[in-house]
Amino acid sequence: MLERGKIDSKQAVFLMIALVLPTAVLTVPSVVAKLASQDAWLSVIVATLVGLLIARLVVSLSLRFPGKTLFEYAEEILGRVPGKVVGLLYIWWFLHTNAFILDEFGAFLGITILPDTPFLVFFIAGTFVAAYAVRSGLEVLVRYNQLFLPLILGLLCVIFILSAKDMKVARLLPVLDTGLVPILKGAAVPVSWLGENVTFAMIIPFLNRPKEAYRVAARAVLITGFFLLVSVLVSLAVFGPNLTRAWIFPAYNAVRVVSIANFLERLEAAVVAVWMLGGFAKIGVFYYAAVLGSAQLLGLKNYRPLVAPVGVILVALALLCENTVVLFDFLGRVFPPYALVFELGIPLVLLIVALAGGKGGKKS
Amino acid sequence: MIALLVLLFIGIILFEVPGLVKKKMWRELAAFSVFLAIGMALSIPQALGATLPNPMKAIEALFGPLAELLK
Numbered sequence: 321m322l323e324r325g326k327i328d329s330k331q332a333v334f335l336m337i338a339l340v341l342p343t344a345v346l347t348v349p350s351v352v353a354k355l356a357s358q359d360a361w362l363s364v365i366v367a368t369l370v371g372l373l374i375a376r377l378v379v380s381l382s383l384r385f386p387g388k389t390l391f392e393y394a395e396e397i398l399g400r401v402p403g404k405v406v407g408l409l410y411i412w413w414f415l416h417t418n419a420f421i422l423d424e425f426g427a428f429l430g431i432t433i434l435p436d437t438p439f440l441v442f443f444i445a446g447t448f449v450a451a452y453a454v455r456s457g458l459e460v461l462v463r464y465n466q467l468f469l470p471l472i473l474g475l476l477c478v479i480f481i482l483s484a485k486d487m488k489v490a491r492l493l494p495v496l497d498t499g500l501v502p503i504l505k506g507a508a509v510p511v512s513w514l515g516e517n518v519t520f521a522m523i524i525p526f527l528n529r530p531k532e533a534y535r536v537a538a539r540a541v542l543i544t545g546f547f548l549l550v551s552v553l554v555s556l557a558v559f560g561p562n563l564t565r566a567w568i569f570p571a572y573n574a575v576r577v578v579s580i581a582n583f584l585e586r587l588e589a590a591v592v593a594v595w596m597l598g599g600f601a602k603i604g605v606f607y608y609a610a611v612l613g614s615a616q617l618l619g620l621k622n623y624r625p626l627v628a629p630v631g632v633i634l635v636a637l638a639l640l641c642e643n644t645v646v647l648f649d650f651l652g653r654v655f656p657p658y659a660l661v662f663e664l665g666i667p668l669v670l671l672i673v674a675l676a677g678g679k680g681g682k683k684s
Numbered sequence: 685m686i687a688l689l690v691l692l693f694i695g696i697i698l699f700e701v702p703g704l705v706k707k708k709m710w711r712e713l714a715a716f717s718v719f720l721a722i723g724m725a726l727s728i729p730q731a732l733g734a735t736l737p738n739p740m741k742a743i744e745a746l747f748g749p750l751a752e753l754l755k
Contacts, residue, residue: 355754416739505753505754508754509754614715614719615715618711618715619711620711620712620715621709621711621712622709622712625700625704625709625712625713625715625716626715626716626719628696628699628700628720629696629716629719629720629722629723630719630723632692632693632696632720632723632724632726632727633719633722633723633726635727636723636726636727636730637726637739639727639730640726640730640736640738640739640740641738641740642738646740650740650744652754653751653754654740654743654744654747654748654751656751656754657747657750657751658743658746658747
């Protein structure tokens with residue numbers, strides 16, 4: 321067994337929220353408003369429903385193979401060689417997605433508070449902290465997250481409530497003016513983000529009560545969806561659709577304009593804290609998935625030796641992205657179909673083949 | 685820049701390799717070497733100022749037609 325740690329259901333819910341929310345909560349409003357204008361919040365509701373389906377698919381697949389991760393049962397379902405190929409593709413996807421997360425992490429800090437610092441510094445800082453957590457094992461990563469995620473969610477609630485003064489519901493009108501197609505198109509990006517929950521397939525074997533995985537996944541997706549929805553609603557109600565899509569981080573700007581009694585101001589520091597605390601956790605989970613997956617694919621007894629080299633690969637991949645404009649164009653346009661292959665396509669094929677071949681036990 | 689990077693690689697090797705050799709974990713050592721070699725191949729050219737082919741371009745070409753739907 322490569323990982324001896326066990327996590328309970330509450331920790332798993334927190335981990336799944338951290339898996340999606342930190343980068344999504346600030347970037348989703350702008351990307352979705354580009355496609356769906358003032359109906360962006362409807363896109364997020366659609367995306368949350370699809371996210372629930374993806375989470376259910378991943379859990380059903382994992383529970384057929386108790387105690388096994390995605391990399392182990394892919395080999396069992398498809399046979400040795402095709403299973404290894406699928407594993408290799410997933411390692412690539414975990415690494416590449418993590419490089420994008422690092423890019424977003426750096427872009428946010430670089431654009432908002434540290435404009436003169438080279439992105440390399442953010443990449444190294446993010447990777448180093450995550451590497452330390454990953455090397456210490458799943459339980460350390462999970463406990464870090466258990467400590468900070470409630471703080472993150474609490475801070476988000478407080479700052480969103482404080483921006484209520486600047487909101488106008490009229491900016492959300494007219495509802496459904498753009499028609500159904502833009503709303504569905506707008507849902508593609510949040511779906512690809514909520515679908516990152518496929519990484520949960522690497523964590524399910526370490527739940528101390530795997531039977532609760534369905535409830536864990538559903539709860540995590542609903543909470544994440546709720547915060548994305550609030551973030552989009554706040555951005556739209558404060559700025560309207562045109563300004564929301566013009567900014568990269570509208571939710572951050574919404575917090576910047578909060579000024580209560582000329583005293584409670586400059587709350588954006590809280591957003592930066594949320595971003596950094598959550599960013600480390602999110603980078604850590606994808607990092608962990610890539611490293612554990614590689615070790616399982618190669619049949620190693622210990623995944624720890626791979627942590628440092630994989631960190632170098634991550635930083636190098638993150639540096640390959642030329643600039644922030646290219647990054648957000650890619651995330652808004654190319655990332656959804658690319659990610660859905662891994663989030664929906666491959667798991668669906670695995671489940672169908674497993675059902676057809678009678679592989680895996682009865683659902684417990 | 686390149687000197688710092690070489691120092692980093694020496695540091696990583698000194699940090700991991702003695703323990704692996706002592707425990708005779710050859711398979712792990714081989715995997716470690718392969719991953720570190722990939723890391724070097726990706727980072728050293730960038731530190732020297734060369735432009736590497738960006739995988740984002742390949743993925744964009746692969747998923748381009750589908751991505752057009754999201755405009």
